[in-house]
Amino acid sequence: MAGSRLEKFGTVFTRVRDLMRAGVLKEKDKPIWYDVYAAFPPKREPLYVKPRTKVYGKQAADTVPDIFYKEDAIRAFIEKYQELEAQGLQDEDALFEETGRALLSEGLILRRRGGATISAE
Template sequence: MATSRLERIGTIFSRMEALLKQGAIKVDDRPLWYDIYKAFPPIVEPKFARPPPENKTIRPILYKEDVVRAKFHAKGHGISTNLLVPSGETQTKRLLQKYEALKSEGVAEDEIIEKSVTAVSKERPEFEKEENVRVNKESATAQVLEGADIKNIFNDK
């Protein structure tokens, strides 16, 4: 069986179909992928004898915002996003807007990053600040953490 070349004959789907048709595998024991493959067959049959696809070069896609983001990260400014805040405006978006505003005002390129980071950190909305984040006291996690004694967690009781 180790020298078998059956993978070159047909596809996995055609062999599974034959096993189901002959009764070697029960219908209830068929793999999950079988029904999905049958409902959504590939455009090109994945056969062993098919020639490999052409290697097409991938065009580099860079937006002007990517360059600005790279400048922020190169200077060591982490751009974080609070996923608990339902507003659609992220800190990155505000940084980019402030960067463009300072650039249009004619601020020197070296100072733009520092000024935009300080401006965005000052204008953080109140609901994003850590002290105003509301914790649901009724949640199971909050109740478990309330009774946990982290300092003595490994001591015998």
């Protein structure tokens, strides 16, 4: 065989539908999702698109973008806060401000709720 036809011709729904019409798949053995998909089909049919591996003779770069969540900024703040606290800073306000400046120098901008951003000065 030259290659796999998996997911290239027809959707999973059409293949299951055709198996049921041909009698290969019995009505009692149909998947749970079949009736829901039949009642509410997608607006656009899923289409197989062959993935591009080359771009003008060069290998396409397989890059995954960095994803940062709100929790990452909070975690960075807490780690930096504890690090500065271990160095001997005891005043909570000064410790908070110094943590904000340290994170700002690393490229992480913090904002107080209802207030101004922490300045780098």
